[in-house]
Amino acid sequence: MSFLELLPAKNGEEPTMQFLLEVVEILTSYIRKTFDRSTKVLDFHHPHQLLEGIEGFNLELSDQPESLEQILVDCRDTLKYGVRTGHPRFFNQLSTGLDIVGLAGEWLTSTANTNMFTYEIAPVFVLMEQLTLKKMREIVGWPDGEGDGIFSPGGAISNMYSVMIARYKFFPEVKTKGMAAAPRLVLFTSEHSHYSIKKASAALGFGTENLILLNTDERGRVIPADLEAKVIEGYVPLFVTATAGTTVYGAFDPINEIADICEKYNMWLHVDGAWGGGLLMSRKHRHKLNGVERANSVTWNPHKMMGVPLQCSAILVRERGLLQGCNSMCAGYLFQPDKQYDVTYDTGDKAIQCGRHVDIFKFWLMWKAKVCFYLKAENTEGSFLSALITNVVPIFSYQPQHTNVCFWYIPPSLRSLPDGEERRQRLHKVAPKIKAMMMESGTTMVGYQPQGDKVNFFRMVISNPAATRSDIDFLVEEIERLGHDL
Ligand SMILES: *Cc1c(COP(=O)(O)O)cnc(C)c1O
Numbered sequence: 001m002s003f004l005e006l007l008p009a010k011n012g013e014e015p016t017m018q019f020l021l022e023v024v025e026i027l028t029s030y031i032r033k034t035f036d037r038s039t040k041v042l043d044f045h046h047p048h049q050l051l052e053g054i055e056g057f058n059l060e061l062s063d064q065p066e067s068l069e070q071i072l073v074d075c076r077d078t079l080k081y082g083v084r085t086g087h088p089r090f091f092n093q094l095s096t097g098l099d100i101v102g103l104a105g106e107w108l109t110s111t112a113n114t115n116m117f118t119y120e121i122a123p124v125f126v127l128m129e130q131l132t133l134k135k136m137r138e139i140v141g142w143p144d145g146e147g148d149g150i151f152s153p154g155g156a157i158s159n160m161y162s163v164m165i166a167r168y169k170f171f172p173e174v175k176t177k178g179m180a181a182a183p184r185l186v187l188f189t190s191e192h193s194h195y196s197i198k199k200a201s202a203a204l205g206f207g208t209e210n211l212i213l214l215n216t217d218e219r220g221r222v223i224p225a226d227l228e229a230k231v232i233e234g235y236v237p238l239f240v241t242a243t244a245g246t247t248v249y250g251a252f253d254p255i256n257e258i259a260d261i262c263e264k265y266n267m268w269l270h271v272d273g274a275w276g277g278g279l280l281m282s283r284k285h286r287h288k289l290n291g292v293e294r295a296n297s298v299t300w301n302p303h304k305m306m307g308v309p310l311q312c313s314a315i316l317v318r319e320r321g322l323l324q325g326c327n328s329m330c331a332g333y334l335f336q337p338d339k340q341y342d343v344t345y346d347t348g349d350k351a352i353q354c355g356r357h358v359d360i361f362k363f364w365l366m367w368k369a370k371v372c373f374y375l376k377a378e379n380t381e382g383s384f385l386s387a388l389i390t391n392v393v394p395i396f397s398y399q400p401q402h403t404n405v406c407f408w409y410i411p412p413s414l415r416s417l418p419d420g421e422e423r424r425q426r427l428h429k430v431a432p433k434i435k436a437m438m439m440e441s442g443t444t445m446v447g448y449q450p451q452g453d454k455v456n457f458f459r460m461v462i463s464n465p466a467a468t469r470s471d472i473d474f475l476v477e478e479i480e481r482l483g484h485d486l
Pocket residue numbers: 094153154155156157159193194196243245246247272273274275301313
């Protein structure tokens with residue numbers, strides 16, 4: 001069979017249905033395997049191996065159209081050599097899990113294949129986005145869910161929006177005249193904050209040197225007094241990020257104390273809840289974000305803690321109109337003011353993009369199906385996790401605030417070595433070696449990194465509802481098995 005037989009070909013309906021049913025068969029078989037613990041998380045190959053081609057799987061683009069039979073084989077192989085991020089033993093990323101309702105939403109979204117720029121071509125999705133953003137703002141705690149927002153391609157972009165609109169709020173003329181219209185501005189963020197804040201300062205013309213890093217306490221939370229000390233050092237202080245759930249430690253900055261300082265010095269307060277924002281849905285854990293309602297803007301990634309399929313991230317803004325003012329260009333071919341409907345629903349000009357993917361539907365659908373997303377957060381408490389991990393050395397001596405658990409594995413050969421440079425250097429190599437072996441054997445995946453003066457340690461993180469206690473035990477046993485003789 002060839003693509004020429006598929007719709008829009010004459011009599012193409014039957015072959016199209018047959019082809020798509022076979023694709024669905026491939027997808028459902030993959031989904032079944034994803035949740036099956038007897039399958040591997042990945043079948044690792046080096047880039048050169050994949051490029052050379054394995055067992056009939058060839059990445060090269062051919063000069064001739066391939067048969068649909070070959071296309072189906074390619075679909076199967078593409079999944080086969082990928083990583084099963086929904087596998088119960090995949091602990092590598094903050095966005096994990098394979099939500100079935102969300103997946104159905106993603107399939108429908110692709111089928112609808114439309115673009116978020118106007119109500120004209122995405123009427124239902126635009127309204128869903130408006131309603132969902134309002135709900136999220138209510139949960140943040142802004143009166144009547146008032147404010148503004150937009151779904152963006154990820155937390156990094158949502159954070160970038162926050163810096164842009166803060167600048168627009170205080171120095172709107174930068175939109176037309178550029179940075180020369182503003183005094184020398186500085187931004188503040190935790191030394192543990194996500195690197196996207198730094199990227200935003202570079203990309204938006206502040207310069208990374210004008211992003212001031214704030215010291216943190218032993219749990220990785222910003223020390224508010226350090227902010228105040230640095231604010232009075234000169235320059236015009238514009239913007240502060242408080243991170244709600246840092247990427248590595250899972251720490252929550254004290255938002256209320258930071259908000260007090262922001263009010264005192266008239267600075268924009270952004271809360272980066274890309275990772276921890278999901279806890280706002282939890283009655284039990286929401287207190288970790290106390291003060292979030294005082295923020296001027298909030299990043300919240302449903303594609304992390306809430307398990308919505310990638311991508312799904314929102315930037316929420318307390319003051320209406322700033323997004324539009326900052327970004328609108330009023331392109332005449334899209335945003336005609338004389339349409340027959342209420343054109344305030346043509347929300348696309350608030351974005352820095354032109355075309356925008358429909359990220360809302362899967363989230364809206366999951367919200368409808370589950371409502372109580374928070375159950376997940378309540379079941380995967382950090383304290384519960386750290387109690388399970390006993391045979392390794394936690395890098396802190398207290399309970400984590402989120403589901404991140406950071407630890408070293410000390411192989412027997414290092415256990416009697418005194419603390420010092422040699423031990424540090426050797427320990428630094430342990431996690432990458434274990435990780436490499438783990439990927440070769442394909443049984444599980446977990447991340448590692450150094451942080452500050454701490455040599456490479458593992459960051460075990462749970463945001464996958466499929467993971468159970470026995471999967472966590474499995475990870476620890478696997479680390480011991482692989483690392484025992486290092
Ligand atoms: C993951 C993360 C981001 C970036 O989000 P993306 O969706 O990956 O762009 C930003 N901030 C924090 C705290 C994060 O953990």
